Amino acid sequence: MTWIFINYRRHDSRLHSKLIYDSLMSEYRKQIFFDHESILGGDYWIRNIQQSLKASQIVLVVIGPQWLKIAKQRSEAHKASKDDIDKRDWVIHEIEEAIAQRKRIIPVLVENAQLPSK
Numbered sequence: 001m002t003w004i005f006i007n008y009r010r011h012d013s014r015l016h017s018k019l020i021y022d023s024l025m026s027e028y029r030k031q032i033f034f035d036h037e038s039i040l041g042g043d044y045w046i047r048n049i050q051q052s053l054k055a056s057q058i059v060l061v062v063i064g065p066q067w068l069k070i071a072k073q074r075s076e077a078h079k080a081s082k083d084d085i086d087k088r089d090w091v092i093h094e095i096e097e098a099i100a101q102r103k104r105i106i107p108v109l110v111e112n113a114q115l116p117s118k
Contacts, residue, residue: 003031005056005103007094009071013064016110020062049094059098059105065113 004024008017021034032038033052039045053059074089098105107115 003028003055003057005033005053005059005094005098006035006062007059007091007098008062009064009067009091012066012070013062013110016064016108017062020060020108049090050097053094053097053103054101056098056103059094059103060108061095061105062108062110063113063115065111067113068116071116 006017006021008014017034018036021032021037024032033049033056035045035049038052039048071089071092095105109115
């Protein structure tokens with residue numbers, strides 16, 4: 001059962017997210033979802049993410065200084081529809097799902113990042 005789900009942007013806060021994961025591992029072991037450690041080669045990654053998010057109680061949203069800029073760039077570059085699952089901004093999608101599932105969401109600001117507005 002996943003208790004903590006770590007949501008982050010690879011190009012913005014990968015190192016910080018890995019450090020958070022490593023720090024939490026000593027206490028929570030297999031109760032943490034972190035994509036690089038939790039998804040194995042050959043896994044159906046979409047299902048793995050969805051199941052882990054559903055099983056989580058807490059979602060840590062790691063936000064670095066480029067978080068919002070990257071989100072805007074992805075949105076403009078892909079103009080993905082809700083049906084285009086491969087082009088979806090998965091960071092935003094995971095947060096939307098966490099809100100819909102009424103998860104406890106904890107923003108973690110790194111490198112003097114600012115919390116994005118609603």
